[in-house]
Amino acid sequence: MALRLHNTLTGAKEEFEPLEHGHVRMYTCGPTVWNYAHVGNLRAFLFYDLVRRHLRVSGYRVTHVMNLTDIDDRILDQAMHAGKTIADYVKPYAEAFFEDMAALRAERAEHYPPATEHIPEMVDMISTLIEHENAYVADGDVYFRIDSFPKYGQLSHLDRAGLKAGARVATDKYEKESVSDFALWKKAQPGDEKLGAAWDAPFGRGRPGWHIECSAMSKRYLGDTLDIHAGGVDLMFPHHENEIAQSEAANHKTFARVWLHSEHLADATGEKMSKSAGGFTTLRDLTAAGHDPLAVRFFLIANAHYRSRLRLSAEALHAAAEQVRRLREFADRLARTTPASADDGDLAERTAEVRAGYREALDDDLNLPQGVGLVFDHVREANAALDAGRVGPLNKASMQAMIDDLDAHLDVIRAEEPGLADEVERLIAEREAARRERDFGRADRIRDDLRGRGIALEDSKDGVRWRRISPTEAGRS
RNA sequence: GGCGACGUAGCCAAGUGGUAAGGCAGAGGUCUGCAAAACCUCCAUCCCCAGUUCGAUUCUGGGCGUCGCCUCCA
Incomplete structure (x- = not known):
């Protein structure tokens, strides 16, 4: 049976075949490193991992790109409050992201491009869009002209007429031609220089909007057309819709052939996990509570199908x-x-x-x-x-x-066993001697001691086995 | 208001037009010095109503409920 994937673009499962025989180009939306990733974010990242693993199992070579958004409004805000440059502010969170991914045994992508290291690519693409009249400058800001891209809405199947107008206007200070036009470039604000968040461009000094980074960086590493583009459902609109508009207007090629979207993780109340909803759990929170990261991994990828909500x-x-x-x-x-x-x-x-x-x-x-x-x-x-x-x-x-x-x-079964520590081995032998002498009190004491230290013993006809157990498991006697 | 998804045992969850995988929890057993592990047995008619059908949990319509997107968001 061939690999079939549910393509958001068509709303149906389709047989998957990459453009280039045997080689899959995949782009996935990575973290905004303004804070620790929460478990909901991690669900999406582990979904990408599942996709790439199964592609490899299916015999494909995979070139996988996952971006790191290291500039956006939240980062600017936080960096300003912290009195740091955005680069300094973001660094520990980027490191934490890679630590989390390693703890969860996610395979490494081939590229993790940070947005701030690809400003020239973004400027180029914005320039092209302006030339093609798909974008316009308005007092230092650059906006994408949605009217110039009739296919807009094809991914999210949202009818532009049905969009709730108004909310967006308040956040953009200058006149746009249409309320749903989105920012490609934002004019530098006074504080931005100090934060290290301003770059020169032909259309004025400023910083990139969020959506353009994915279009520019995917092009840089994977070319005009991707086989697979994946992300969480919440990115479908407007983020992915905007990426399509930017890339296809600039390149005149199909941007992504298959779109994969993973569902949300819900918190204990059943609502989407997000900062504002209150339920915001990180991997660190879970491990501190005694959970094995690999159990978390199993839960996130194997407990429910990726397109259903998980609580x-x-x-x-x-x-x-x-x-x-x-x-x-x-x-x-x-x-x-x-x-x-x-x-x-x-x-x-x-x-x-x-x-x-x-x-x-x-x-x-x-x-x-x-x-x-x-x-x-x-x-x-x-x-x-x-x-x-x-x-x-x-x-x-x-x-x-x-x-x-x-x-x-899954990658949760084969633990890297550190080998029998000499002391554990010695204690097991000691306990075996006690058992032979039917000194069960002493035998049980040794077993209990080891258990307290995170080692469980199990007697079987093939001899004594030991295994590491989690702190919560050790607490049970 | 627009668009969309979901509602399966105490909990999580897969799935099919022909009487419902799996895991957790629970009960009872086998094994064991005691445990643990493992195994065996037990534990649901799939939100409600109507329709299509020989037959629906699975299709259609309606209702109720939960949730998501429409604004930053994995």
Whole structure:
């Protein structure tokens, strides 16, 4: 089955085929580094990660660009209050973004262009738009002339007549030809120089509007036409609509062939997570509360399909952590199993079925939750087979391959085990001696001590195993 | 006001015109020195009403509810 993706442009699932055979050009809207990313932002970023991972699983080479918005009104505001340049103000948050992404095991994109390092590209594009009369200068500001782009609204399917007029007028100081014309360039304000937020341009000193950076930087790294452009649903209008207008008016080429939009993460009250709504949770908040970042990862990409709303809750996070634990437990058990002499034919058939089904689920618009469900079903069957000693060498290999398939997207199973610390090993041996002497009091004390230090012991007929556990898990006895 | 989405067990959630995956939580078992892990069993007729159909949770219409976008926003 071929890969099918839901294209916002057409509102339908379409078979995906990149322009250049075997190579996918993908642009995704990255963070505005004015603050820590909240979990809702991270959901979108991990969605991009899922897309690129599955493209790679599908055999494509991927060139993925994710921008860093390091200049916008919020940043200007905050930098001014902090008495810093925007570059200084933004730096720790940009670093935090990469830390978060690493903690969540997002694969790195090929390029992370910051807006402020691509001002010339933006100026060029704005100049072109002015030449083509798709843009006009109004007292130092430059606006895009929406009337010059009849296709405007094709992505969000918004009828311009139905747009609520008025709200925008108040924020723009100067006359625009039309209320929905948007800013490409904003004239430098007195304070901007001190903030390091003003650049020269043929149409006057100033700073870029928000939308132009994506058009200019995607062109710089990926060319005029993208195979995939992704972002959160809230960017569909006006941001992505404006990108299309700018790029297509400037380049006279289709801007993006497939548009992917991920749904919002809701907070505990069921409303979209955002600063203003009050529910604003960062990854740091969650890890401080004892949550494993990889459980957060699992929750964000595997708990619900990317196009449905997802609600953050302690219960859901706990469920995700349990699922991760269960998968690790299984992978671990499989790895340490000595295969039976013969393979189980029925089991082999089921494994093959599940692997195929998993692939189909991902090919069907990245339905990871469905794929994961199939695998869990088989994990139970496989555990039973393991209990019964019915797992042969081929069975073992194919189930390990299934885990590899799964972890190609999830990437939460294979933890980098630091190796048995000598002390843990010594304590386990000590406890084993105590157990042989039937000194269970001493044996339990050792186990409890280790548990308090984040190491859980499990006795089985194959010997004692240990694993790291989270602080919250350690608290339970 | 315009456009759109969603409403499946205590919670999260997948899905199909033919009587509903999976996970968490819960109950009872097996195993175990005790645990843990694992396994077994139990736990829903899919918001309401009407229609189409041999048959609808899945299609159509209406209603109720929740949410999103229309303004900065992943």
